[in-house]
Amino acid sequence: MKIVILLVEDEPIIRMGVADHLESIGYKVVEAGNGGQAIRILSERRDVHVLVTDIHMPGEINGIDLALWTRDNLPSTKIMVMSGAQSDAPRLRPLGDEGYIYSKPISNASLTKRIRELVEK
Template identity: 45%
Template sequence: MAIHHTAVLVVEDEALVRMAIAGELEEAGFEVFEAANASEAIELLIAHTQIEVLFTVIDMPGGVDGIEFAAAVRERWPSIKIIATSGHRRVDIDTLPVEARFMAKPYNPDLVILAIMEMVATGSSP
């Protein structure tokens, strides 16, 4: 199924988890970029202006967690849709930037794909 080449940036520090969801998204027709941390992700966002969706883990190593990272992305690239995920904690939607979604791990890749399609189609997230 073609998704009109929507570009998605997957930020996940666990390589196998990142590769798995990236593979699922590619099979669904998305153009996928991968980063292991916020620094790599920022470099990709700067270099690839076609990125429309950020799928990021909240609990990442380094000085910035996923919530802070998502807020920074929302501020610099307000049109990017954001989905945050965590297997260690539940996140209140009020903690995330405006128009972001939360998905608990383990997540269903089909639901991730559906959420991305909805967010891109509507131009925002509920």
């Protein structure tokens, strides 16, 4: 079974680069450009194993809201949050261990390591 990752990033170039890397190491990647689009995908697909989301995105649903929605509605989906601003950390406390923010830019090696850790939990 192939692990499915929903990658949510509003910057197309960043999203494409991360998606290419994740696909090159064997994951299936579904992409979304904002939180609203991600919730629609998560509502329709029940095969997403890992949510990788940026925090700051356009639209009404930011990455924190998306992460909390996912935790409440799809508790088996693992969550990884990325941001360029560490000031977002206190807002992620409700996510517990999965609320750790990874600073952007994140190296491919660090991204790969964290996703493997999440999948193995």
